[in-house]
Amino acid sequence: xxxxxxxxxxxxxxxxxALARADLTIEITQGMDNPTAIAVVPFAWEGTGAxxxxxxxxxxxxxxxxxxxxxxxxxxxxxLPSTEQEVFYRDWRALETEYLLIGRVSTPPGAGIRIDxxxxxxxxxxxxxxxxxxxxxxxxxxxxxxxxxxxxEHLTGIPGAFATRLVYVSVTRxxxxxxxxxxxxxSDSDGAQPVVLLESREPLLAPTWSPDGKHVxxxxxxxxxxxxFRQELVTGxxxxxxxxxxxxxxxxxxxxxxxxxxxxxKDGNPEIYLMNLASKxxxxxxxxxxxxxxxxxxxxxxxLLFTSDRGGKPQIYRYDLNTGATTRVxxxxxxxxxxxxxxxxxxxxxxxxxxxxxxxxxxxLVTNRMQILTSTALDESPSIAPNGSMVLYATxxxxxxxxxxxxxxxxxxxxxxxxxxxxxxxAWSPYLTR
Amino acid sequence: xxxxxxxxxxxxxxxSAAFLVACSSSSTKEDEEAARAAAAAAAAAKxxxxxxxxxGSATASGTGTAxxxxxxxxxxxxxxxxxxxxxAFDSSNLTPEAIASLNAHIAALKNTNSNIRLEGHTDxxxxxxxxxxxxxxxxxSVRDYMVLNGIASYRIETISYxxxxxxxxxxxxxxxxxxxxxELVVVK
Numbered sequence: 001x002x003x004x005x006x007x008x009x010x011x012x013x014x015x016x017x018a019l020a021r022a023d024l025t026i027e028i029t030q031g032m033d034n035p036t037a038i039a040v041v042p043f044a045w046e047g048t049g050a051x052x053x054x055x056x057x058x059x060x061x062x063x064x065x066x067x068x069x070x071x072x073x074x075x076x077x078x079x080l081p082s083t084e085q086e087v088f089y090r091d092w093r094a095l096e097t098e099y100l101l102i103g104r105v106s107t108p109p110g111a112g113i114r115i116d117x118x119x120x121x122x123x124x125x126x127x128x129x130x131x132x133x134x135x136x137x138x139x140x141x142x143x144x145x146x147x148x149x150x151x152x153e154h155l156t157g158i159p160g161a162f163a164t165r166l167v168y169v170s171v172t173r174x175x176x177x178x179x180x181x182x183x184x185x186x187s188d189s190d191g192a193q194p195v196v197l198l199e200s201r202e203p204l205l206a207p208t209w210s211p212d213g214k215h216v217x218x219x220x221x222x223x224x225x226x227x228x229f230r231q232e233l234v235t236g237x238x239x240x241x242x243x244x245x246x247x248x249x250x251x252x253x254x255x256x257x258x259x260x261x262x263x264x265x266k267d268g269n270p271e272i273y274l275m276n277l278a279s280k281x282x283x284x285x286x287x288x289x290x291x292x293x294x295x296x297x298x299x300x301x302x303x304l305l306f307t308s309d310r311g312g313k314p315q316i317y318r319y320d321l322n323t324g325a326t327t328r329v330x331x332x333x334x335x336x337x338x339x340x341x342x343x344x345x346x347x348x349x350x351x352x353x354x355x356x357x358x359x360x361x362x363x364x365l366v367t368n369r370m371q372i373l374t375s376t377a378l379d380e381s382p383s384i385a386p387n388g389s390m391v392l393y394a395t396x397x398x399x400x401x402x403x404x405x406x407x408x409x410x411x412x413x414x415x416x417x418x419x420x421x422x423x424x425x426x427a428w429s430p431y432l433t434r
Numbered sequence: 435x436x437x438x439x440x441x442x443x444x445x446x447x448x449x450s451a452a453f454l455v456a457c458s459s460s461s462t463k464e465d466e467e468a469a470r471a472a473a474a475a476a477a478a479a480k481x482x483x484x485x486x487x488x489x490g491s492a493t494a495s496g497t498g499t500a501x502x503x504x505x506x507x508x509x510x511x512x513x514x515x516x517x518x519x520x521x522a523f524d525s526s527n528l529t530p531e532a533i534a535s536l537n538a539h540i541a542a543l544k545n546t547n548s549n550i551r552l553e554g555h556t557d558x559x560x561x562x563x564x565x566x567x568x569x570x571x572x573x574x575s576v577r578d579y580m581v582l583n584g585i586a587s588y589r590i591e592t593i594s595y596x597x598x599x600x601x602x603x604x605x606x607x608x609x610x611x612x613x614x615x616x617e618l619v620v621v622k
Contacts, residue, residue, distance in 0.1 A: 206563060246570060270570070314524075
């Protein structure tokens with residue numbers, strides 16, 4: 001066996017690099033039938049200097065994108081209150097507004113930026129929720145996302161997942177015999193503030209998050225062969241974890257962060273292995289002459305889902321790490337692959353083929369019911385939000401790769417096309433600690 | 435002597451075709467695929483006969499010393515087939531066309547010391563990492579056939595790009611068919 005080549009690069013310069021050209025935009029294509037009408041009034045700026053970002057616009061867009069809320073246009077607002085004394089309920093009742101969110105943004109000395117917000121129930125004519133978020137000025141948008149998370153949780157009972165991030169791969173086609181240009185990009189959950197983590201002329205794929213949200217791992221062909229790398233987001237420091245003959249793919253961090261499941265074909269054909277990230281020691285999990293790939297951890301860390309064609313066609317199987325038993329999970333259809341599990345340990349999203357087309361489907365592990373969530377033909381790479389509400393995936397529009405999202409009940413859909421090039425392989429971060 | 439050697443070669447080719455069928459991806463074989471495998475084996479046998487007849491005693495006796503003229507002809511014959519072998523969806527079985535092409539390449543490569551790189555690819559359908567594995571399986575399928583037919587395994591390197599390096603970017607079978615392939619690259 002070749003010894004592991006541990007290569008550490010300092011790519012901090014890339015973190016400070018210019019914004020990615022593959023900027024994402026958002027198009028909401030389908031919302032809920034009876035969304036809750038909420039007016040998010042522009043927040044009053046009480047700080048020094050110019051206001052950093054339009055906090056209310058960020059919050060409004062977050063809530064609207066969830067499909068569960070209908071925004072009130074600013075041009076329809078009869079007043080722009082920023083304190084409770086300035087709220088006239090009859091103005092908002094006239095607009096059939098159910099909830100009203102107001103706020104103030106300030107820059108307390110030595111404390112960065114602070115958002116104070118208040119939520120009012122227009123029909124009950126009362127303040128129902130209030131609070132504040134504060135942090136460094138550079139995190140202004142993230143603070144706005146946190147306010148959206150709190151409002152979402154108060155009104156739906158489910159924690160919001162707006163203050164999270166995405167990594168995805170974007171590709172600019174080389175054309176005319178030139179190699180394609182690959183970028184690994186980090187952005188806010190709404191596609192804003194993209195930062196390029198890595199650029200390469202060789203393929204990049206399978207980005208995934210560490211459970212603490214501080215690292216990503218991915219497969220890069222930059223050495224001329226596929227290899228798994230881990231990269232720290234803050235410093236840009238990279239470490240090459242594998243350099244084996246054959247496939248090195250499918251990195252998936254265990255929930256406790258100590259172990260990485262991966263796919264290696266060094267022993268002849270693709271098998272699932274576990275790497276202890278401290279000692280780099282490998283443990284082989286599967287042992288079958290078929291393709292075994294795409295490992296995904298159950299949230300309790302006690303078993304793995306993976307794709308195998310040991311039955312003739314790709315299907316999802318489950319490996320119990322305690323007993324070593326393998327059981328088949330999917331039976332419906334001839335192609336089920338690349339499972340990802342929600343934090344509840346019950347909802348699984350996967351790629352399912354029906355009538356020749358590839359869709360994203362939701363499998364309930366308790367009832368074993370499979371529900372197809374998408375209607376486009378070439379859907380892949382599903383990634384589920386940490387609150388389990390939305391599934392981000394890659395699809396094709398025309399001959400361009402785009403990202404799209406669908407709620408786990410299939411009721412809400414939006415798309416995040418890139419302004420330039422193909423985008424693919426989205427990975428939704430876990431909840432991020434401050 | 436010559437007859438034995440040709441017969442042995444034929445046997446090896448038929449066995450290798452059968453072996454490839456036996457150990458190929460889908461264990462649930464349908465009649466159609468079995469029929470195609472049989473056709474492939476028959477085609478392989480015929481191609482081997484042709485190759486053996488064409489390459490003459492030098493190749494058949496295994497001395498590995500074809501004249502430069504003969505070698506040039508073998509290389510031209512291989513080049514005429516192109517260096518790309520195509521596959522059916524979710525399959526790594528060699529088609530009769532791929533086997534005919536491979537036989538020509540094997541005949542040309544036998545008398546050289548060139549190293550060979552086999553690059554496996556898939557179409558865009560299905561998941562990226564399953565396709566990485568499928569691309570590897572296709573490259574291995576070609577490698578195994580070459581090894582069984584006398585190309586030393588140390589000369590062959592395989593790599594899979596899965597669906598990451600399409601020839602044709604569009605969707606639809608016409609594009610997909612071009613992308614489900616193994617490319618043979620001779621590394622000097």
